[in-house]
Amino acid sequence: MCLAIPSRITKIENQMAVIDVDGVRREASLLLLEDARVGDYVIVHAGFAIQTIDEQTALESLRLLREAADAYDAARSQEP
Amino acid sequence: MALKHVQEYRDADIARHLAAQIRDRSRQPVRMMEVCGTHTVSIFRSGLRSLLPETITLISGPGCPVCVTDQAEIDAFVALAREPGVIAATFGDLMRVPGTESSLQRERAAGRDVRIVYSAFDALKLARAHPDRQVVFFGVGFETTAPTVAATVMTAAEAGLENFSVWSAHKTVPAALDALMGMPEVAIDAFLLPGHVSVIIGTEGYRPFFQRHRMPCVVAGFEPADLLAAVAAIIDQVASGTPALANAYPRAVVAEGNPKALAVMNRVFAPVDAAWRGLGTIAGSGLEFTPAFDRFNARHRFVLHLPVPVEPKGCACGQILTGAKRPPECPLFGTRCTPMDPVGPCMVSSEGTCAAYYRYAGRGNP
């Protein structure tokens, strides 16, 4: 029931957004979301956008994951 | 087009590193429950179980909304579909769930007007399109779904729609976690908390639960790196002996959740005791209409004659939902009960634990 893939808002009209998931267009209500904007990536559940993905936080947590993975690989390559 | 905010978390290097970190640090056995049905499916689909050390046991929990819907509620849905003049609107997953006498699918085959909708809003559109009929929506789901239904009810109220109502069988997750911890046959050391329920209630939604039980509780997203990062966080908490309520899905989940969605939900619904399949009645774990919106309550709009509920014979769904049994331990699993011909709801729903085991177990999934 949960669509785990964030969708991009391409248009907003009267509290309804047109969203794009990998090229597929759908509508989602914005009644449950504060301040949604065109270009935002949102999580959509049962026809409603329920959260905007925080770009800054997404970049930061990805950077941490990648750094940790690189550090791990570097440590491994130094093992005898 | 690459899927943004998805593809990055399927990165093989990151997954390999996280899995290795988990293997290095995991010293003692940990039984962790993934509460959410969507997690269960993603764990199986990505073959994550085969990456984890033997110290870790993943247990599937009661997070499939269709599966935990009590037999009496399924019977009520069937009875509503039989009411003259009614259009019964439901999420597709409920269609094949067997009630005591029938299922929605069988009722539709027998000529009743049962429609599959993708959103509660679609049910409202049906009500607008058919002013001479009563449209009843079957509200099944957790905190992720309940606000969508509440917003729909508020829209119906604004429009003054008289022919729309909801049978609310919604349930709330923290109350169920408490109930699980109180069951002697259930042994859980840590919880992987559901990503999208947490979008709504925030990490703070679990604070009272965490304060009572002081065990590792980590919110997880749905991609392999998200899930592994959450497992790694649990293992670190176990290793250091410092259980915490943590968030491994920060791009979508914040401490306070989605305040607007919570406000909408709390205007339309209020907590009520609710019966769960497998878990019994849990205090304050259901959502019933507040007085201001009670005129949309299908429980009051219709007088139904219901059979004494009987659960499918031999089905172990109740024990599957609490993690007390694994699907292969059910004698009907894969023989009498398959996704094509399901006996219980845990095999019907795509998020059901039995369906996930049937589809994926054996393919790199111990």
Ligand code: SF4
């Ligand atoms: S395998 Fe079928 S009968 Fe057995 S517990 Fe699962 S759903 Fe019920």
